[in-house]
Amino acid sequence: QKEVEQDPGPLSVPEGAIVSLNCTYSNSAFQYFMWYRQYSRKGPELLMYTYSSGNKEDGRFTAQVDKSSKYISLFIRDSQPSDSATYLCAMTPDADKLIFGTGTRLQVFP
Amino acid sequence: NAGVTQTPKFQVLKTGQSMTLQCAQDMNHEYMSWYRQDPGMGLRLIHYSVGAGITDQGEVPNGYNVSRSTTEDFPLRLLSAAPSQTSVYFCATRSNSPLHFGNGTRLTVT
Numbered sequence: 001q002k003e004v005e006q007d008p009g010p011l012s013v014p015e016g017a018i019v020s021l022n023c024t025y026s027n028s029a030f031q032y033f034m035w036y037r038q039y040s041r042k043g044p045e046l047l048m049y050t051y052s053s054g055n056k057e058d059g060r061f062t063a064q065v066d067k068s069s070k071y072i073s074l075f076i077r078d079s080q081p082s083d084s085a086t087y088l089c090a091m092t093p094d095a096d097k098l099i100f101g102t103g104t105r106l107q108v109f110p
Numbered sequence: 111n112a113g114v115t116q117t118p119k120f121q122v123l124k125t126g127q128s129m130t131l132q133c134a135q136d137m138n139h140e141y142m143s144w145y146r147q148d149p150g151m152g153l154r155l156i157h158y159s160v161g162a163g164i165t166d167q168g169e170v171p172n173g174y175n176v177s178r179s180t181t182e183d184f185p186l187r188l189l190s191a192a193p194s195q196t197s198v199y200f201c202a203t204r205s206n207s208p209l210h211f212g213n214g215t216r217l218t219v220t
Contacts, residue, residue, distance in 0.1 A: 008150070034208050043114075043200055043211030044153070088153065090208075096141070096160070097168060098209060102152040 003027050006089055006101030015110050019076040023089035023101045026070065030091040030099075033065050035074045038086045038103065047087075048074065079108045113137065114212035116201050122218045123191040131186040131215050133201030141204045142184040146170065146197040147214075153200065159184055191219045 006023045013019055021035075032051055036044035048063040050056045056063045062075040072091070076083055089101040117132045133142065143158035145168075155168030159178040173195060175187040188195060196219045202209040 004152075006152075032208075036211075041214075043202075043213045044209075045211070046208050049208050090153075095204075095208075096158065097155055098153075100145075100153040102150060 001026065002102075003099050004089065004091060004101045007104055008102055010105040010107055012107045012109065013079055015079060015081060015108055017079050017108070019079050019083070019106060019108075021074040021076075021087050021089075021104050021106070023072050023091075024070055025072075025091060025099075027091075027093070027099075028067075028070070029093040032092050032095055033063070033072050034090040034098070035061075035063055036088040036090060036100075038088060040085075044088055076106075079106075081108050081110055084108050114201055114203055114210060116199075116212040116215050118215060119213070120216045122220065123188075124220055125192060127191050128187070128189050129191065131188075131199055131201075131217070133184045133186070133212060134182055135184075135201075135203045136182065137203060137205070137210070138181060139203040139205045139210075140181065142178065143168070143202050143209070144174070144176065144184070144186045145200045145202060147200060148197050156186065156199075188217075191217075193219045195219050 035048040038044040053067045060077045064073045086103040088103045090098045092098045115134045140161045144156040145153040157176040159165045199215045201212045
């Protein structure tokens with residue numbers, strides 16, 4: 001079993017929809033949780049960064065961490081075609097060795 | 111300010127050939143790392159460095175060498191390329207924030 005599990009999708013939604021992306025993990029030592037967005041043929045870029053449990057909001061994006069369930073989520077409100085990309089969750093116990101999910105491919109159609 | 115620069119962008123090697131993937135950063139980050147990205151496997155850590163003169167192994171170090179003689183550069187060496195090393199390679203750096211990625215080198219080994 002992988003340490004971090006992420007549904008690969010693809011996930012296809014209409015413009016304006018609320019998107020929910022999720023990851024589960026098995027290592028209870030993970031303390032730092034991140035979401036990266038990766039456009040085709042580009043490097044991942046950081047979207048959200050949270051420490052321990054709780055919610056964090058940044059514009060149309062909300063990240064949630066539930067350490068008791070070992071479950072993290074990224075919500076995208078009012079999705080746009082420009083949000084079409086692969087979304088990677090990542091986590092680590094000590095900020096050095098990130099463990100990534102395999103990524104969920106999202107397509108937002110007009 | 112170029113951030114993280116990776117060269118070359120593309121490379122084709124024959125089995126047994128050697129090459130060096132270059133990574134340079136102008137952000138004065140102490141931490142630098144190399145990941146490979148494969149379909150269905152996500153991003154996996156190869157080697158990392160927490161400062162000049164210090165390197166350590168990640169999850170998949172076999173077949174790769176690194177050295178860190180300056181803060182700015184962190185080259186990744188393949189001494190004898192194998193088809194299993196066909197992948198997209200990303201260099202990533204950080205200071206006190208999460209990883210900042212380059213745009214990758216696409217390597218094909220035939």
